[in-house]
Amino acid sequence: MGKLISSILIANRGEIALRIIRACKELKIKSIALYSDEDLRSKHVKSADEAYYLGPPAPAKSYLNIDKIIEIAEISGAEAIHPGYGFLSENETFAGKCEEKGIIFIGPTSAAMALTGDKMKCKEIMTKTGVPTIPGSDDILEDVDKAVEVAEEAGYPVLLKSAFGGGGRGIRLADNEKNLREEFEMASAESRAAFGKSGLYVEKFLQGIRHIEFQLARDSSGNGRHIFERECSIQRRHQKLIEFSPSSVVDKKTRSKIGEMAVRAAESVDYLNAGTAEFLRDEKGNFYFIEINSRLQVEHPVTELVTGIDLVKLQIRIACGEDIPFQQSDLNLNGSAIECRINAEDPFHDFVPSVGLIPDCNLPYGPGVRVDTYLYPGCNVSGYYDSLVAKLITWGQDFNEARVRMSNALDEFIIEGVNTTIPLYRTIMNEKNFINGNISTDYLEKYEILKLMQTQIKESSLKTSDSSIAAALLYSEFLKGQNAVYNSSKELSLSDWVRAGNIKNGI
Numbered sequence: 001m002g003k004l005i006s007s008i009l010i011a012n013r014g015e016i017a018l019r020i021i022r023a024c025k026e027l028k029i030k031s032i033a034l035y036s037d038e039d040l041r042s043k044h045v046k047s048a049d050e051a052y053y054l055g056p057p058a059p060a061k062s063y064l065n066i067d068k069i070i071e072i073a074e075i076s077g078a079e080a081i082h083p084g085y086g087f088l089s090e091n092e093t094f095a096g097k098c099e100e101k102g103i104i105f106i107g108p109t110s111a112a113m114a115l116t117g118d119k120m121k122c123k124e125i126m127t128k129t130g131v132p133t134i135p136g137s138d139d140i141l142e143d144v145d146k147a148v149e150v151a152e153e154a155g156y157p158v159l160l161k162s163a164f165g166g167g168g169r170g171i172r173l174a175d176n177e178k179n180l181r182e183e184f185e186m187a188s189a190e191s192r193a194a195f196g197k198s199g200l201y202v203e204k205f206l207q208g209i210r211h212i213e214f215q216l217a218r219d220s221s222g223n224g225r226h227i228f229e230r231e232c233s234i235q236r237r238h239q240k241l242i243e244f245s246p247s248s249v250v251d252k253k254t255r256s257k258i259g260e261m262a263v264r265a266a267e268s269v270d271y272l273n274a275g276t277a278e279f280l281r282d283e284k285g286n287f288y289f290i291e292i293n294s295r296l297q298v299e300h301p302v303t304e305l306v307t308g309i310d311l312v313k314l315q316i317r318i319a320c321g322e323d324i325p326f327q328q329s330d331l332n333l334n335g336s337a338i339e340c341r342i343n344a345e346d347p348f349h350d351f352v353p354s355v356g357l358i359p360d361c362n363l364p365y366g367p368g369v370r371v372d373t374y375l376y377p378g379c380n381v382s383g384y385y386d387s388l389v390a391k392l393i394t395w396g397q398d399f400n401e402a403r404v405r406m407s408n409a410l411d412e413f414i415i416e417g418v419n420t421t422i423p424l425y426r427t428i429m430n431e432k433n434f435i436n437g438n439i440s441t442d443y444l445e446k447y448e449i450l451k452l453m454q455t456q457i458k459e460s461s462l463k464t465s466d467s468s469i470a471a472a473l474l475y476s477e478f479l480k481g482q483n484a485v486y487n488s489s490k491e492l493s494l495s496d497w498v499r500a501g502n503i504k505n506g507i
Helices: 014-027 043-047 066-076 092-101 110-117 119-129 144-154 177-195 252-268 300-307 311-319 399-412 422-429 449-463 467-479 494-499
Strands: 007-010 030-036 050-055 080-082 158-162 172-174 200-204 210-218 224-236 239-245 273-281 287-293 336-343 369-373 388-396
Touching (some): 007 014, 014 030, 014 311, 014 369, 014 388, 050 066, 066 092, 080 311, 092 110, 110 119, 110 287, 119 287, 144 200, 177 200, 210 287, 210 311, 224 252, 239 300, 252 273, 252 287, 300 311, 336 399, 388 399, 399 422, 422 449
Parallel strands (some): 007 030
Antiparallel strands (some): 158 200, 210 224, 210 273, 369 388
8 A cells, every 4th residue: 555645746737737736635735836927827826735937838838848847846845746638648758757756657657658659559569469459550651652552451531640649639531542642741740740750650430430438547556447438429620529428329248348448458558547548439339449548538527427436536546556446346337427628719610719818707506517627707718728718517317417407507607708619519418419329420510510509599699689689690690700809880790799698598
């Protein structure tokens, strides 16, 4: 049994930094925050026991500055570093530096992280372990002619993917050889920009797929557990928008089978701490392993609500050398949970980022409602960092109760000053295909959800007794595509009315 540490430096910001701080408080561990010039007045800085200045707003000079973060850890006397998600959370160099300095990295070892980060090596290991993978290339491809050769063998359409990253970056779809040759250079450039490396691999594109991931935990004694699945099929450009558990297409037998496969995958790379095994499920019900995410996931609250397990506290205890305190047979699914990622983006204008001051905000409350956010009246949404401003999670005794609670909570959730994705989620929560579980990773396109959102807003506006609002909404058709805020006559665009919370009901 390991002894709990006394202090943790949190190498992150925003809602995930606050989430880790709360876990530290419960465990009576001193929390040490970092902040850039942009985050001087941020909530995580005020909530932590200590806070240290990191640098200018740009991530490369602050939250990605490995040497500076290690220096602050040594100055502050931090015994451990929690990377959260994003930034340096999957950087094996950072994990390795922590190991060199004798600082506990709350996550996998640098060696395991290097393996899971190299998708070709990971795929090779999974194949040897008997974990099914998607047909495609076995090696990193630097040459477009070789990519064409692999694509012809796998059969079009195919995906070009970065061999070094995740989060939907560096992915391109190719329907034929000409298309693949055009997309190859663009995918390579995206990979270089996002991960510093340009290697790609080709993967067979599966039609009508669902993205289902299994939460993992493994301790230093070699005990591995899966903590059930999360459905992540509602996506936009390979970026997850909505997650829920349990999945409507995973029964008890399948859960056990794929869960055991996920644990085997973690064992094969000697994985430590919490992580996620990601799978794609085709229309015939076949599961294919795609990767291990070697960090805490954005959507971890979904699993917490259906299992009662605090994953951040579990991470900390495993990092301190403790064994996982439960057997696989001890775990049970309780009810259903849904998470909506609230991003500061305008869904009416191609999800363009929206930044600025938040004059006021109203967070939803009630039975089965959880909000993880850094927002408060007077805070600022920065353009330097990820657009995620809040995670809204609801629990219910079944999927429908969780969905209704989510729909009601979205109606209550008001964020002034910026555009958000809340209107999109209001539409989805009441859309028949989502309700009936007819979803796949192309859900938004297949059922024209964005068009449906626009239509519902218009219909709602025409029912209002305030003719000025209706006029403004109709006028927004003229403004569409210009991302206008206020025109010279002070009329408002469609997204401005939604942002200001002036129309909610019926959306």
